[in-house]
Amino acid sequence: MKKYVIAGAVCLTLLSCASKEESIIAIDVLLTPSEEMRAQAFQLNELIKQNNPETIKLDENHVPHITLLQCFINESDLPKVKKALEGLFSTIKNDSLKAENFFYYKEKEKSFAMIAVEKNQQLLKLHEKTIELVKPFILKDGSEESFVKNPDGSSISESTITYVPEFVEKYSYENFDPHISLGVAQKTLLDSLSQHVFKPIEFTATSVSVYQLGDHGTAQKLLWQSE
Template sequence: MKKFVIAAAIGFGLFSCTPKKENVIAVDVLLIPSEEMYAQSLQLNSFINKNNPETIKLDKNHVPHITLLQCFINESDLPKVNKALAGLFEDIKNHDLKAESLFYYEEKEASFSMIRIENSTPLMDIHKKSIALLKPFIVKNGSENSFVPNPDGSAISESTVTYVPAFIEKYSYENFDPHISLGVAEVSLLDNLTVYVFKPIHFKATSVSLYQLGDHGTAQKLLWQSE
């Protein structure tokens, strides 16, 4: 009986010491644009969404934003990540940003569209700094479960899952292309929006924020925001 108790105690000790599996989440370090730019993004997206209801719909759960970095992190590291990002907004808050153009592929019948943001020195600098600050926390073993689930229960697209871990290698530094995503629409509509709706304006960022990503790179769940 004594041997059994000792064996059970050892077995329990081994079991209790087994490390818990880390929950990995997909995150986006991003800039929220000022009210005027935010409103224009929603307006453009509303026309696009009417043309193609299947595309992304910008709202409070899919906020217009400029991505600085996308990556996978362990959820348990969130407090450390938030602390690392504290103060980052100071590097950009006084700098003007510029909405340059409505970008899409004009040779196609339908195209993904976005507001292209001028890649200024302050914007490039904060992009690089975001990577440097989060590099100690970045992991590669994310999956479909790392994203905010789709409301209809459908799978997160494979392109979304593979885009995130490739962001630094393929879409950063000299490949950094700051923009606000608007969705897919017929090019004939996008031509009209370029002429009659889009306004190339100067604006400022209102915050640096950390969001958990949803499908198609949408910023869905607010995790942290600069004060």
Template sequence: MRMMAALGVALLMALEINPVSAAEQVPVTAIDVLLVPDATMADRAQAANARLLKVYPASFTLDEAHQPHITLIQRFVRTDELAEVYAAVGRALAAAGISNLKLEAIKNYYTPGSETGVAGILVRRTPELLKLQQDMIAAVAPFTVETGPISAFTAPHDAAANDAMLIGYVATFVPKQTGENFNPHVSTGVAPKTYLDGMTAEPFEPFIFSPSGAGIYQLGPFGTAAKRLKSWEP
């Protein structure tokens, strides 16, 4: 009897601490709510991407599977409520008037890894961008779940450790990448850190650009905006 009781307690504990089991019961999609930059920024991002591909061919290419974009939020949402997500985000975007936003690119930067880094063009964080991010958080909140399985993304990574890291990143995007932690940028590619150190030290002439639209994408490996689900144009 004691053994059966112990097994029962162990089973209950296992069920309680499994962070994905609840999400697996309902289909979940990992989404990126993003701004699409105009040609001014897109051309600069494409030029930087071409440069990085020459020195590191294993870098990602800015194409249909990785559009230049500025992430506002990343979240896990219930798949059967995606239509409601689109409607809520659409209303928030219409109220925000994103076509009137003036954004400033301020420098090249990169996020370092072990030997390489992910490069990007940093965008100045403004009160308007912060409010837009909070509006997106509020719009998506009713349809959000805490976490999800790797099947919520377009594809898994080759290594399970990378799957776990990406799931954790999206699950904690709010609050870890929002508000004062918001780092608006357009990713441009991957290269060795030694090369990126030199690239980011080069003079950078700030420039003004605007969003040409917005979208919701399903996230893919390494957090790429991999599959367009919904788009809006001003």
């Protein structure tokens, strides 16, 4: 009997270790914009929220950001990813970035809106270098469990789950589209925000960071930030 108890304990230990090793998380390697750019993003998002309370709210758990890479990794590889990214921010910290325009689909009555950021050579090179550094750790088989859970207990959207493993293939390199997400609202409001509120400004980045993703591509849980 004692042998069975010991064998059972060993099996449970092995299963526990395997579970920890196989924990997969969805991450966003991103740039955080300077205060002036953040302030404008918060202002625009607040006005969009007044029009559509159901859309995303930018706050300390949904930070304004410019995505460089989204992907799945083993949680156990996170220390290696952090180490790989060390020094990356120094390649862009002195460069000027530009909020080019207030983008939304003008042919639709309701549209997702974002601040489009100019894809200059410095930003494109940073995006490509980020993929190169993290690529050895990228996985394809994440799941709903890889994301920060929704506070209301609702499921992570299928579009969010499928977008992450396709990021490098479909949304990178020549398809890289740097932007700051703002939310969904009626076209009439977005027309007004574009004309009267949005300001095309130059700004800098304050850090390269790694966040665990939440629903709809939101950057929710800070895992690492450059110094």
